[in-house]
Amino acid sequence: MSAFSAIDEEREIDRDEFTPGIEPQPTWCPGCGDFGVLKALKQAMPEVGRTPEEVLLVTGIGCSGKLSSYFESYGFHSIHGRALPVARAAKLANPGLEVVAAGGDGDGYGIGGNHWIHTARENHDMTYIVFNNEIFGLTKGQTSPTSPKGHTSKTQPGGSAKDPVRPLSTSLQAGASFIARTAAVNPNQAKEILKQAMEHDGFAHVDFLTQCPTWNKDAKQYVPYIDVNDSDDYDFDPTDRREAAEMMFETENKLSEGEVLTGVYYVDEERPSYQQEKQALGEMPEEPLADRYWDDDYEWERSYDLLDKHK
Amino acid sequence: MTDDELIWRIAGGSGDGIASTSQNFAKALMRSGLDVFTHRHYPSRIRGGHTYVEIRASDEPVKSRGDGYNFLLALGDSFARNPQEDAYYGVEEVKPLSENLDDLREGGVVVYDEGLLDAEEVPDFEQRAEDNDWHVYPLDLRGLAKEHGREVMRNTAGVGATAALVGFDLDPILDVMHESKMSGDVLEANEAILQEAYESVRDDYDHDHDVSVPEGSHDEEQVLVSGSDGIAYGAIDAGCRFISGYPMTPWTDVFTIMSQNLPKMGGVAEQVEDEIAAASLAVGASHAGVKAMSGSSGGGFALMSEPLGLAEMTETPLVLVEAQRAGPSTGMPTKPEQADLEHVLYTSQGDSNRVVFAPGNQAESYEQIRRAFEVAWDYQIPSIILYDQKLSGETRNVDESLFDREPAPDLGSTLSEEEIQEAAHHHSGKFQRFQFDPEDGVSPRTIPGQKGGRYLASGNEHNESGHITEDPQERIKQVDRRLRKLEAIRDDLAEDDVLQTYYGPEDADYGFLSWGSQQDTVEEAVDRLNGAGYSVKALGVSQLMPYPRQEVSDFLSSVEECIVVEMNATAQFRGLTQKELGRYGEKLSSLLKYNGNPFEPADVVEGFENITSGDGEVPGDHTRYVPAAGD
Numbered sequence: 001m002s003a004f005s006a007i008d009e010e011r012e013i014d015r016d017e018f019t020p021g022i023e024p025q026p027t028w029c030p031g032c033g034d035f036g037v038l039k040a041l042k043q044a045m046p047e048v049g050r051t052p053e054e055v056l057l058v059t060g061i062g063c064s065g066k067l068s069s070y071f072e073s074y075g076f077h078s079i080h081g082r083a084l085p086v087a088r089a090a091k092l093a094n095p096g097l098e099v100v101a102a103g104g105d106g107d108g109y110g111i112g113g114n115h116w117i118h119t120a121r122e123n124h125d126m127t128y129i130v131f132n133n134e135i136f137g138l139t140k141g142q143t144s145p146t147s148p149k150g151h152t153s154k155t156q157p158g159g160s161a162k163d164p165v166r167p168l169s170t171s172l173q174a175g176a177s178f179i180a181r182t183a184a185v186n187p188n189q190a191k192e193i194l195k196q197a198m199e200h201d202g203f204a205h206v207d208f209l210t211q212c213p214t215w216n217k218d219a220k221q222y223v224p225y226i227d228v229n230d231s232d233d234y235d236f237d238p239t240d241r242r243e244a245a246e247m248m249f250e251t252e253n254k255l256s257e258g259e260v261l262t263g264v265y266y267v268d269e270e271r272p273s274y275q276q277e278k279q280a281l282g283e284m285p286e287e288p289l290a291d292r293y294w295d296d297d298y299e300w301e302r303s304y305d306l307l308d309k310h311k
Numbered sequence: 312m313t314d315d316e317l318i319w320r321i322a323g324g325s326g327d328g329i330a331s332t333s334q335n336f337a338k339a340l341m342r343s344g345l346d347v348f349t350h351r352h353y354p355s356r357i358r359g360g361h362t363y364v365e366i367r368a369s370d371e372p373v374k375s376r377g378d379g380y381n382f383l384l385a386l387g388d389s390f391a392r393n394p395q396e397d398a399y400y401g402v403e404e405v406k407p408l409s410e411n412l413d414d415l416r417e418g419g420v421v422v423y424d425e426g427l428l429d430a431e432e433v434p435d436f437e438q439r440a441e442d443n444d445w446h447v448y449p450l451d452l453r454g455l456a457k458e459h460g461r462e463v464m465r466n467t468a469g470v471g472a473t474a475a476l477v478g479f480d481l482d483p484i485l486d487v488m489h490e491s492k493m494s495g496d497v498l499e500a501n502e503a504i505l506q507e508a509y510e511s512v513r514d515d516y517d518h519d520h521d522v523s524v525p526e527g528s529h530d531e532e533q534v535l536v537s538g539s540d541g542i543a544y545g546a547i548d549a550g551c552r553f554i555s556g557y558p559m560t561p562w563t564d565v566f567t568i569m570s571q572n573l574p575k576m577g578g579v580a581e582q583v584e585d586e587i588a589a590a591s592l593a594v595g596a597s598h599a600g601v602k603a604m605s606g607s608s609g610g611g612f613a614l615m616s617e618p619l620g621l622a623e624m625t626e627t628p629l630v631l632v633e634a635q636r637a638g639p640s641t642g643m644p645t646k647p648e649q650a651d652l653e654h655v656l657y658t659s660q661g662d663s664n665r666v667v668f669a670p671g672n673q674a675e676s677y678e679q680i681r682r683a684f685e686v687a688w689d690y691q692i693p694s695i696i697l698y699d700q701k702l703s704g705e706t707r708n709v710d711e712s713l714f715d716r717e718p719a720p721d722l723g724s725t726l727s728e729e730e731i732q733e734a735a736h737h738h739s740g741k742f743q744r745f746q747f748d749p750e751d752g753v754s755p756r757t758i759p760g761q762k763g764g765r766y767l768a769s770g771n772e773h774n775e776s777g778h779i780t781e782d783p784q785e786r787i788k789q790v791d792r793r794l795r796k797l798e799a800i801r802d803d804l805a806e807d808d809v810l811q812t813y814y815g816p817e818d819a820d821y822g823f824l825s826w827g828s829q830q831d832t833v834e835e836a837v838d839r840l841n842g843a844g845y846s847v848k849a850l851g852v853s854q855l856m857p858y859p860r861q862e863v864s865d866f867l868s869s870v871e872e873c874i875v876v877e878m879n880a881t882a883q884f885r886g887l888t889q890k891e892l893g894r895y896g897e898k899l900s901s902l903l904k905y906n907g908n909p910f911e912p913a914d915v916v917e918g919f920e921n922i923t924s925g926d927g928e929v930p931g932d933h934t935r936y937v938p939a940a941g942d
Contacts, residue, residue: 004760005728021739023778056599056759061770068767069778074759076598077769077779078591079621085588089595089603090759092579093553097599097759115591118584278579285577289552290600290758292577293722300718301576303544307711310534311338 003294006053007096013046020072027066033210033222034063036184037102037131038070043187044194045073050098058087060103060112062138064131064210067102081112088124088274094290095125095275098198102129106136109165110145120174120203125273127197127204130167133212141215148256164256167207168248168265172241177202177268179244181251183209183222183260193264202273209260228263238267315525316369317477318380320414321469322407324388326358332466333364334706335491336473338535339483340368341708344528347535349706350376352908355560355644359390361406370527374672374707374831378913379414381522382477384469387427387453389462402432409433418444420522422472424465426453446520448476448512455508460500467501471508476516479524481509532711538702538828539564541676542632543572546604548677549684550720551630552578553603555592557585559611560644561703562634566606586611590618590631597627598768600758602684602720606632606696609651610641613658619693620659625768626691626745626756626793628723630683635699637907646907647700649827650879652887655697656856664793666694666800667856671812671830673707678809679853681719686803688723690753690796697855699878701909702828726755731763741776742766747788752795801857811862815841815848821923822870823849824863824899826884829876829910836915847919852884858891867895872939874922876915880905882937901937908933 019042028034045055055073059065061080068075074097078086087101108116108130119128134151136142143156145165152159171179178200182190190208197204209222228234228247236243244266251261278284285292292298319336323329330351337347345368354360367377391403402409408421408428415421421440423430430436430449440447450472456464474481488501536544542565546554552573556566570580579596583589589605596603607615612633622629635651637643657663666686670676676698683694726734734755735743744766746754757764767777772789774780804810812830815837825833830851840847850866852859867873873895875885882901889896902918904910914934922936 003728004758004762006762007760009762020741022737022741022776053762053765054760058595066779068769072765074765075767075769075777076595076625077767077771078594079617079770082587082591082618082621085583085591086595086598089553089555089581089592090599092581093596093599093601093603094758094760114584115588118588281574283574284579287577289577289579290760292552293550293600293602293720294727300550300720301547302714302716302718303547304711304714304716306544306547306572307534307714310536310540311342311532311711 003291004094004096006051009051009054011051013049013051015042015046017052018042018045018072020070023069026070028063029214031213032063033133033184033212034067034131036187036190037129037208037210038067040187040190040194041071043191044198047195048098048198054096055098055100056087056090058083058090058099058101060107062104062107064102064104064107081107081110081115083107084112084115084119084128087126088119091124091126092275092284094288096288099126100129100198101126102131104137105130105132105134105146106144109167117174120171120176120205122274123175123177123202123271125201125203125275127194127206129194129206129208131210132167132207133210133216135212135216137212137215166252168252169245171205172245172248172266176205177271178204179248179266180264181207181209181262183225183262184211185221185223186225186262189227189262196264200267202268202271222260225260225262228261238264241266316367316373316377317382317522317524318365318367318377319382319384319473320363320365320380320411321384321386322363322411323386324359324390324407325353325356325362327386327389328463328466329362329364332470333366335487336470336484337366337706338487340366340524341533341535342483342486343480344526345370345524346373346527347708348373348376351704353645359388359392359403361410363411368524370525375835375912376909378911379416381416381419382473383411383415383419383421384473385411385421385423385428386465386469387424405429405432412439415443415445418521420476420520421445421447422469422476423449424452424469425449426451446518448472448516450512452508456504459503459507460497464501464504467504468508471505472512475509475512476518477522477524481505533708534711535706535708536673537564537704537706538670538673538676538698539568539704541670541673542680542696542698543568544714545677545680546630546684547572547576548716548718549602549681550718551602551604551684552576553593553596553601555581555583555589555605557583557589557607557611559608561636561700562606562608562611562632564703565632565634586614587617590615593629594618594622594627597629598759600722602688602722604630604632606634608634608636609638609654612651612655616659619665620661621770622693623659623664624770627768628687628691629693630680630687630696631693632696632698634703635697637905643907645700647828647909648878648905649699650883650905651697652855652879652883655695656887662794663856664692664797665856666692667697668694668810668853669697669827669855670702670853671827671851672702674709674713675809675853676702677713682807682809685719685723686800688721688725690800691724691756692796697827699828724753724755726757726764728761728763731757731761736763737776743775744777745773745775745789747775747792749792751799752792797857801859804854804859805861810854811859812851812853813848814851816846817848819848820846820871822866822873823847823876823915824852824873824888825849825876826852826855829878832910832912833876833915835912836919839912839916840919845919855887858887860891863888864892867892867898870898872900872923873898874900874902874919876902876910878904878909880935897939900939903935903937904933906933
């Protein structure tokens, strides 16, 4: 028997299993888009056949970081900007886990930007949800990396002179193999996109528009939204990198103009995940490393056998 | 110390193969039955610049670099720059000769490559040679190398000449060469060069110097290892199978050894975008059930402050290593210092909750990282090995049997699924990961994927099942429990024989206190001082947090005065000792060195003599004396 019997257990899964019996009541403001992420994730998880104890949800800091408090699974509420390096190592340690990382736009595109670029570049097999509300919420309304140019706030009284980060385009350039945008106001699409993201073998980045009714009142509620995969107005092939890039660029421009475009923008099923690349080089074991510590018959290698070159 | 020793210095430029040549010669000396110790000095550049390696070889145990040296092999620097006299860095071409003369003992031997070095360019060389009774052998090593192979093989010619001049047999050198990775042609050329240099010096010179290689023997097979080897091998034997890092001198050595070996053992090595990621990955891998480590040197370790604090708060077992070099900031990247003590003890916000060990030598590096893993996984706490550029690169022979040990992959206070079923759970089904009551503070942990073990790990303060809390009572209980772990560790380590090292007669009047890599140099000084009629002993402290209060207190109360020896400018360990013990200020004075070179035994001997003789002046311009409180 595996030391981790929750992994790949075959059984019926109830959506309610993902609601904690302790602290089930989120502290998010009424009308917060974060509820939409939580709901979509609870719906998607049973559909990908995962139970709470084979899921590791690693979050950053901010309102978004509390997702792991309100979603029942193994959770790691880490530090600002560092969810990705924690999460990707957990996946390397035990690839049997369903690893999901989540954080806000400041967390992922600002302070954690370096980790985002490199995790995408390496194409780790995991899902990354970025709660994008174009504002710093928990610290009470400062301009964030995705705030539109000219955005005024207490820390940018004269308005931001900076163009916002382009989350989709940047992720594509960096190497993510699945890139989507959805919005909290569109729960069905959100669930479907999260499901696809989790099923994808590689780094799946979901930019999740989550309205902040408290600090970003003047901004849109991300309605009406348009699903670019379904709309007659848009015609592009998400498996074509060039077309995807153009669609992303337009989507990012449109958001600044107040028009909300969502959908799956890029899917590359051909690119091997990082785990596969490392295994092909013989630099990652076929069996989960975490299992080895529970194998009483394993013959642990010793430094004593490395001493010839020191004699 | 013994007079019958060879301290051979090979000097040249970076990139000229000095390191590999000296390592092979050191192995040959070790195989002949001698004890060896090597010390490497090099600049922060890829090619060229003043570089040397010293090999000290004796028939008696050697555990430190010596005082100066007695045999110089000065090779050319292929990459010397600025050969103008008025260049800021001086004339680099002659540095292999000119930069090394100050430390050469009276009666010493100089072999220099006259094919590349012009002794007339070295100020007063002839006069100094005469004054110091140096025996000088100008040899065209480059010409000899070119004749049989390539110019760069002049190193081999120099070794052959050395062997002839000190009476060392060529066979062990040839054996080592045969076992090295040299290809057929290269090997043949090197052999020919070695033989010819040896024979021509033997036949052409009638030497009358007193420098020679003693004869020795070992009771068992020896291996030549660095502190970095000890650290990496100890980690491997502790079951560490995950390392993440970012290159930085001198930590890179450990990272390299692990990265070359772990994948072959079904482990994972990750070179990542920065040190924040490096330590965060180690936290993630450990959280998911693998024994993991990361590390860096001062500047990179600064970036690890955040994930280090996260490991403390979430009680994730973790081992980090910190290889100190001279700071602040970029400082002197390839020079040793011990000035990161306070940085490593206290970095990251909040009250420190970590274990810090500073091994005193190569063997202790191996032992103490094993202990670091054990403590980290038993107590769910980060353990840090604090060493430095000196210990990282210095090599020394140790018994092969040191490494003939059982692997220790045990996950400590981690529960199996069967144990989880019996353990406490919240009525909601969450595992009670952070229970208040364990006496030693250790609340057992579970691993993601285990049935019945789910909980939330959080860098926020949390309640027993991991949920965020700001409740004052819960806060106090969690803080107190985490700190109880440190007290339990202090008790646990009290009898540990690999952490504190006592040296010299128990009833001695004077004491030396050192930490980390200065330990064995101080021990050599203790031997010399006792030999000269003084009454001295030493305590080398490796356990820096939790501080071994009882042991150090007992030691200090047993001596009249104590000199604290450390490589920094602000007496950090002395400060720590006074803070932890709250007294002995009137007994503790400091001998400090922070010029980029480690202490030599003579620094300590002369420092002691001057300090105790009452004038308080330390000889030379490279050490500092800070008197005791009230003096």
